[in-house]
Amino acid sequence: MSKCEQCIVREFSSLKALNKDELIKMANCKTSYIIKKGEPIFEEGESVNGIFCIKDGICKLSKLSANGKDQIVKLVKPGELLGQRSMISDEPANLSAVALEDMEVCFIPKSEVLGFFNNNNQFSMNMMKSICGDLKEADDHMVSMAQKTVKERLAETLLYLEDTFGKNEDGSLHIQLSREELAGMIGTATESCIRLLSEFNKSGLIDLTGKKIVILDKNKLKRMAE
Amino acid sequence: MSKCEQCIVREFSSLKALNKDELIKMANCKTSYIIKKGEPIFEEGESVNGIFCIKDGICKLSKLSANGKDQIVKLVKPGELLGQRSMISDEPANLSAVALEDMEVCFIPKSEVLGFFNNNNQFSMNMMKSICGDLKEADDHMVSMAQKTVKERLAETLLYLEDTFGKNEDGSLHIQLSREELAGMIGTATESCIRLLSEFNKSGLIDLTGKKIVILDKNKLKRMAE
């Protein structure tokens, strides 16, 4: 069992407010998991009785809509927490969390987290701020979905993916999404997504080589995203 | 200066966790306002150094999109709080709050609220739960925007308006939105909204008399909204 003190999640999440004793307590009650690419961490409707710390790997938070399509609401990266909303509201998960890469996560049971809430105001405050950040993102995302065209949203999303998850040595987006998943992020049909990618490719905005996507003209994409 | 003890906001919001002493302290530092229909409580980009308690009247939270349209993100009704997100994140408001009816609101300064956070865990917990509720709503709303057609969203919204704000004696929706505002809620062009309302009217789903909207066939609307 590793100590939580050096963990990336401790460094970047609300957990940074925990002191040594609290970290030791947490280390003693945590459970570590390896999640393979494609596997769920939890699914819509399940109870989540604690929070997950993302040590490594990226996952998607998505929701199945009435028409059978999977809408990706958010991507979560190492250093972040997962499951807070559901745990705090004491409700089943509203979204499914599925690994986009092999992942390492730790689970901290609810009782432990509630203890921190009661004894560490800074931790509570951090958590509140973090959820407020999620809320702002969600509101902005909503306005984007409602007011922008599919083309604008694709441009916006490609830029977001490069900025948030970086690129490989060859300049291609580090994060690997299938066309279907990319379509699920921007909220459109897979074919429409593919068609627009081809269009961006032909007009020199991006380069497509197999699954790899390289952003060639960032400024033009930015203008396109508005 | 009225005591906060009997206030509807105290009854229905996170404030229900406050004890007598805290209520008295709050009553002593609050400021009351009357906001006329159409006037803003705060606007996108402004700093909000506290929270607003909605004693009476309904307001819209909206965001101006790049194409100049005002997207309504949420409606807020008596008993609810306003401005928490911005206050907690210590960021300018992400949304504008504008009165849809004449309103009565009270403002509680940030210093006071932070004091409650530090001394009253139940209040913090309530606030966290409330923001988590907002986040769930926003996520669901986002999926709706991304995956549903305008017709489905209009049906959904009309039902929401009746369920949330009730109806007058003549059966018409109590809340009065202009066509432009309704379009801003469902995320479409005003003309498209008007056209669909006419269509719903002709097919007997609703009745339109001037500005008044009466829902005639709730079940059919529900099925249409999916």
Add this chain to the structure above:
DNA sequence: TTTAAAATATGATATTTGTCATACTTTAAT
């Protein structure tokens, strides 16, 4: 009350986007 402005309504049309069909390519299983 009269009049101008704003809101509502509707038609015509263009644009965007989704759906279905099909072909090609890559991936993974036998």
Add this chain to the structure above:
DNA sequence: ATTAAAGTATGACAAATATCATATTTTAAA
């Protein structure tokens, strides 16, 4: 290595939605 399945790509077409024009109605101001 071969083959089936999944993923990617593209065309043809239909449906949904936006835009522009204009008429009508309502609201509010002089």
